[in-house]
Structure formats: structure tokens, C-alpha cells
Amino acid sequence: MPTAERSAVDVTSTSRGCAPAAGAAPHAGIAVERVTRRFGTAGGAELVALADLTLHVAPGEIVSVVGPSGCGKTTLLELICGLQRPDAGRLVSEPAALMPQRDLLLPWLSALDNAGLALRARGVSRAAARATAGPLFERLGLAGFERTRPAQLSGGMRQRVSLARSLLAGKPVLALDEPFAALDAITRAELQAWLGHTLAGERRTVVLVTHDVEEAVLLSDRVAVMSPRPGRVVTELEVALPRPRSRTDPALVQLRAQALAALGGRA
Ligand SMILES: Nc1ncnc2c1ncn2[C@@H]1O[C@H](COP(=O)(O)OP(=O)(O)OP(=O)(O)O)[C@@H](O)[C@H]1O
Ligand SMILES: [Mg+2]
Secondary structure, eight states: OOEESOEEEEEOTTOSSOOBOTTOOOOSSEEEEEEEEEEEOTTSOEEEEEEEEEEEEOTTOEEEEEOOTTSSHHHHHHHHTTSSOOSEEEEEESOEEEEOSSOOOOTTSOHHHHHTHHHHHTTOOHHHHHHHHHHHHHHTTOTTOTTOOGGGSOHHHHHHHHHHHHHHTOOSEEEEESTTTTSOHHHHHHHHHHHHHHHHTSOOEEEEEOSOHHHHHHHOSEEEEEOSSSBOEEEEEEOOOOSSOOTTOHHHHHHHHHHHHHHTSOO
């Protein structure tokens, strides 16, 4: 799984060189300040994916990012995880583990060994990695499927293995890219409840990208709404509701409507 030990980048608005900030101060949580990210296209033109995007996430905070397809959400997560670098602006993050939009499970490994991959990459023995991943399988409803190969798992199970892998990476920041998008409504609701419960039990900083505004309001402390490309954060909504939350709570329904209005019906 892609992870970054530390991302600390400071680039002037004219530079394309992406030099790391000299002596960048340690930062708890995530600071994305006026970040721009451009890509070259096949036709030789320049595509501006993110323009002047600013987002701060405090340690332990859960922030959802919603926005129309192609507005740069995955790009933002990859920048936070240090897999890409900004063309302009400043980005500092604690080490972050990415759960990618498409699960990248290795077909030749069992579900349990896929989940423990980040541990193995850190030099943990196979037996110890399995012993650590095992209890998480119970909690994720994957007990009995430890030895199953990804091809024999359902889409929902694959997502859960991928989530387990991200959690087991042990980084202070979790960057989740539409973790439940491919799931049916029932499985999605179950896993949303599970994730809410899990995150309440540990102090992780989370950036959750989702198309599902209800999911964003249900799970997060704050919802950041992005504009269409070039993406930037146009609205931030605080979700100061006690947990566990109910989808039918009128306050939650109202916040959901506010987020949808900010998206202009583009969710
Ligand atoms: N490596 C790349 N090279 C060129 N263009 C890219 C690259 N990665 C992303 N883009 C472009 O940047 C824009 C933002 O892409 P990104 O994947 O971040 O969007 P997204 O908000 O995650 O979309 P979705 O909701 O569909 O997942 C898109 O127009 C995409 O084509
Ligand atoms: Mg994406």
C-alpha cells in the first residue's frame, strides 16, 4: 500500500521544481495551503487539477471531502500521502496511509496476508503480521475468509481487506478514497457504522473522500466541499453532532441538505 513517511513541501507560486521546504516546522495533522497541481495531457495542453486549494485538518479530526467527479479529490489524497508533489503552495502532513479508490490487493496472497502487507514491508514476520491482522478480521466480519484469495472475495469483502490494510499500516493519518462507493446500500451502511465505531476508538486523523454526502455528515467532524476542476475548497461545514449519529436526526438531515446545496446538486 502506498504510504508516505512524511510530506513536507513548500513551493513558490512560480516554481515547478517542488523543492522541499528548508527546515519545515513539524506539523501535527495536515496543512494544505494554496496548493496547485497541474498535469500535462496527451495533446500537450496543461490540465489544472487543483488551484489554490487550502485545507487544514487538526490531529484526530475526521474531515470528509466531497466534490464532483474529476475535481481532484484523489489528487489531493495522493499529495497528502506524499505520492505526488504540488506545483505551487505548501503542504505538510503527518505520515499518511492511503486506501486507494480501487483496491490494490495482490491476487496471489490470501486475504489475511494482503491485510498484513504493510506490516511485512516494515520487517514484521509473516506469523506476527497474521497474528496482528487476525483480530481485525473478526471485527470486519471477515472471519473464516483469512486464507481466501481476493478473486474469491465479494467486492465488499475486498474493500474491507483493503481498509484493514490501511488501518494496519499504523500511520497517524488515514486517507480514504471513496472506501464504500462500490458497495450495496446494506453493506455500505454496515461498514459506515463499523468505521464510525472504529475511528471513535482510536485517535487517527482522517481525510475521507466520498461522493455520498450523507456518509460525510454521518462520519466526520467537518465536511469540505470542493468546486469542479480546477478543484478548491469552496465551503466547509462543521458537524458538531454527538456520536453515534442517526441518518434520520433532523440536524443531520439539515446539514446534508446544506452540503448538497453547496455542491449545487453535483453530488
Ligand atoms: N497522472 C495524471 N496525469 C494527467 N492527468 C491526471 C492525472 N491524475 C489525474 N489527472 C486529471 O486530474 C483531474 C482530477 O483527477 P482526480 O482523479 O484527482 O479526480 P477525482 O475528484 O478523484 O475524480 P473521481 O471522483 O472521478 O474519482 C482529472 O481531470 C484527471 O483526468
Ligand atoms: Mg478519485
